Amino acid sequence: MNHVVRLTSTAPAAIAVLQVVGPGAESWIRNHWVPNAASNAPLGINHIRYGTIKNASAEAAGESIVVCKTGTDTFELHCHGGSTASQRILNQLTRDGFELVSWSDVLASSSTDTIVNEAIEDVLQATSMRTTAILLDQKRGALRLELESAIANLRQQKIDIATKILQELHTRSEVGLHLVVPWKVVLAGPPNVGKSSLLNAILGYQRAIVHESAGTTRDLLHEQTSIDGWPIQITDSAGVHSTDDEIELQGIQSSLTAVEDADCVLLLVAPEQGWTEPHHQILTKLTTQRVILVATKADVAEFHEYPKNICYPRISTSLKDSNSIAKLLACNSHVLVPNPPSAGSGVPFRIEHEARIRECISLLKQREFDRGIDALESWLQ
Ligand SMILES: Nc1nc2c(ncn2[C@@H]2O[C@H](COP(=O)(O)OP(=O)(O)O)[C@@H](O)[C@H]2O)c(=O)[nH]1
Numbered sequence: 001m002n003h004v005v006r007l008t009s010t011a012p013a014a015i016a017v018l019q020v021v022g023p024g025a026e027s028w029i030r031n032h033w034v035p036n037a038a039s040n041a042p043l044g045i046n047h048i049r050y051g052t053i054k055n056a057s058a059e060a061a062g063e064s065i066v067v068c069k070t071g072t073d074t075f076e077l078h079c080h081g082g083s084t085a086s087q088r089i090l091n092q093l094t095r096d097g098f099e100l101v102s103w104s105d106v107l108a109s110s111s112t113d114t115i116v117n118e119a120i121e122d123v124l125q126a127t128s129m130r131t132t133a134i135l136l137d138q139k140r141g142a143l144r145l146e147l148e149s150a151i152a153n154l155r156q157q158k159i160d161i162a163t164k165i166l167q168e169l170h171t172r173s174e175v176g177l178h179l180v181v182p183w184k185v186v187l188a189g190p191p192n193v194g195k196s197s198l199l200n201a202i203l204g205y206q207r208a209i210v211h212e213s214a215g216t217t218r219d220l221l222h223e224q225t226s227i228d229g230w231p232i233q234i235t236d237s238a239g240v241h242s243t244d245d246e247i248e249l250q251g252i253q254s255s256l257t258a259v260e261d262a263d264c265v266l267l268l269v270a271p272e273q274g275w276t277e278p279h280h281q282i283l284t285k286l287t288t289q290r291v292i293l294v295a296t297k298a299d300v301a302e303f304h305e306y307p308k309n310i311c312y313p314r315i316s317t318s319l320k321d322s323n324s325i326a327k328l329l330a331c332n333s334h335v336l337v338p339n340p341p342s343a344g345s346g347v348p349f350r351i352e353h354e355a356r357i358r359e360c361i362s363l364l365k366q367r368e369f370d371r372g373i374d375a376l377e378s379w380l381q
Pocket residue numbers: 190191192193194195196197198209210211212213214215216217239296297298299300317318319320
């Protein structure tokens with residue numbers, strides 16, 4: 001069967017690689033590809049050849065690619081990264097009868113180890129070296145090894161050791177579930193405390209409009225970045241305050257919903273206004289314990305008068321002091337992942353992994369040891 005697989009991720013990258021497979025692969029390439037050095041020599045295995053894939057419409061420029069034969073009836077086409085160039089070639093191939101096969105289908109047919117397959121799929125979505133390294137550890141078997149060790153201990157009636165292994169894995173699943181899906185970090189506070197300015201300082205460019213007049217930010221503004229290698233979706237929000245303005249009220253409602261959904265909230269307080277009623281209102285919406293109190297505009301005045309019963313980490317920042325922003329980011333990284341998994345340790349990285357481990361821990365608590373072993377073994381089969 002003639003088919004094509006996109007080997008590289010759809011995330012932005014320098015190069016995209018398509019694998020074209022089947023008895024019709026070579027003739028398709030010969031019909032659509034013009035080698036740079038005119039030659040009718042057959043494509044040998046592992047020979048690298050440069051050329052251009054012709055465009056379906058004769059007027060448009062073709063796409064420069066490298067062709068490499070990697071096996072009988074199997075070729076790789078290396079083209080420019082991003083989705084435009086590769087998608088155009090994919091469209092040409094599928095129009096000519098090549099079936100588009102997904103990565104997960106290829107993995108499922110080449111390996112029976114689902115954790116390995118899942119890790120490979122997630123590595124393709126990873127956006128930092130740090131998260132990639134953790135996922136590669138799981139691909140190499142770190143999670144499987146710890147689960148097998150839990151089973152072996154259960155078989156030897158070492159229930160405490162097995163429970164400890166599973167509990168540690170369960171703790172690590174929190175970071176595991178955020179290797180691809182970013183942590184949601186929300187900047188919240190009353191108007192004019194410097195939320196949009198801080199967003200821009202964290203991102204390193206002017207993403208949000210900053211102005212001395214209150215109510216400049218009216219809607220939620222999301223941006224993807226990473227802090228210390230942890231993927232983050234950072235959200236700037238409208239300032240919370242009392243108003244009758246219908247549009248502002250909608251913005252404030254969105255801010256409070258964002259706080260409710262957040263994995264981490266940076267609650268900003270500025271020296272001019274100090275601690276206000278909106279700060280309390282925001283705190284009542286929290287569903288997370290991950291909060292940092294950020295006293296902004298430290299160059300104007302230092303703010304310290306927090307209410308006594310509010311015990312979250314505190315940081316002072318000033319746009320004029322880049323060290324203070326770096327300190328905030330370090331604090332944020334620590335609040336999100338206080339104990340980063342050490343190299344080589346097992347990390348559950350899918351929702352199903354967390355659920356299976358939680359279920360097994362609960363079986364062990366009920367002293368259902370055989371069912372615990374069965375649950376783990378059926379997962380690893
Ligand atoms: N001096 C000083 N001014 C700041 C700082 N951060 C923000 N501002 C000013 O505070 C005003 C409100 O900032 P903005 O980011 O729009 O606040 P937001 O309403 O909370 O988003 C603007 O005039 C900013 O330039 C800071 O660290 N130092």
